[in-house]
Amino acid sequence: MNATPVIGVQGVHKSYHIGEVLTPVLCGVDLEIHRGDFVVIFGVSGSGKTTLLNLMGAIDTVDEGSIRIDGLELAGAAREQLIDARRVKIGYIFQFYNLIPTLTAIENVEMALELLGLDRAEIKGRSNHYLERVGMLALAHKYPDQLSGGEQQRVAIARALAKEPAVVLADEPTGNLDEHTAAGVVRLMQELNRTTGITFVIASHNKELAKVATRVFHITDGRLAH
Ligand SMILES: Nc1ncnc2c1ncn2[C@@H]1O[C@H](COP(=O)(O)OP(=O)(O)O)[C@@H](O)[C@H]1O
Numbered sequence: 001m002n003a004t005p006v007i008g009v010q011g012v013h014k015s016y017h018i019g020e021v022l023t024p025v026l027c028g029v030d031l032e033i034h035r036g037d038f039v040v041i042f043g044v045s046g047s048g049k050t051t052l053l054n055l056m057g058a059i060d061t062v063d064e065g066s067i068r069i070d071g072l073e074l075a076g077a078a079r080e081q082l083i084d085a086r087r088v089k090i091g092y093i094f095q096f097y098n099l100i101p102t103l104t105a106i107e108n109v110e111m112a113l114e115l116l117g118l119d120r121a122e123i124k125g126r127s128n129h130y131l132e133r134v135g136m137l138a139l140a141h142k143y144p145d146q147l148s149g150g151e152q153q154r155v156a157i158a159r160a161l162a163k164e165p166a167v168v169l170a171d172e173p174t175g176n177l178d179e180h181t182a183a184g185v186v187r188l189m190q191e192l193n194r195t196t197g198i199t200f201v202i203a204s205h206n207k208e209l210a211k212v213a214t215r216v217f218h219i220t221d222g223r224l225a226h
């Protein structure tokens, strides 16, 4: 294992203005994630899970502290570097899948790869490979509204994985799925983590994830604990 963490979070503080009131959400968060980890972050609704993921995903910026992703310090990074980090280093999986409704399953995956500037053959090859890995190749030409929630999430997982990013960030990926479908998605993510070695950081309420995680954290009162 490479000893340099793929994500290093140090002394991170983040508050939001809600009207006139400044509400602290993260109050000194430290976290190291290593290559191949399958990390789960638990916390009640409103505890700051999405906030932390969005900071690690270069979607939002810290008030204080440091976040390094695959060697890039996000705090001091230029806008172009942040856009590049989102495009190349990070795969994102959302609770509501966030597939583009006017594109088929395979076109959704291909589009993420087109943004990487890969050549056509590589895009086709990877899209087919990862849709196959998530069991969605037979439905590759369906549109999102022709797919169930679980199937859409499998496509979203393929889209995130196909980039072969430094880390996949998943924000409540099973939050919109029934228990049985959710269990299938958990098993799939674990299997992909084991076989591809891609690092996963998952914010969730799903207790099943605690059983398969390499490390589990809890956010309480703006801090992260084991
Ligand atoms: N963009 C925002 N503007 C204002 N407040 C926000 C924003 N995003 C989140 N918050 C607040 O920050 C707190 C943490 O939210 P969030 O990170 O979404 O928690 P979780 O994902 O654990 O449910 C909540 O109180 C929420 O209302």
Ligand SMILES: [Mg+2]
Pocket: 049, 050, 051, 171, 172
């Ligand atoms: Mg959230």
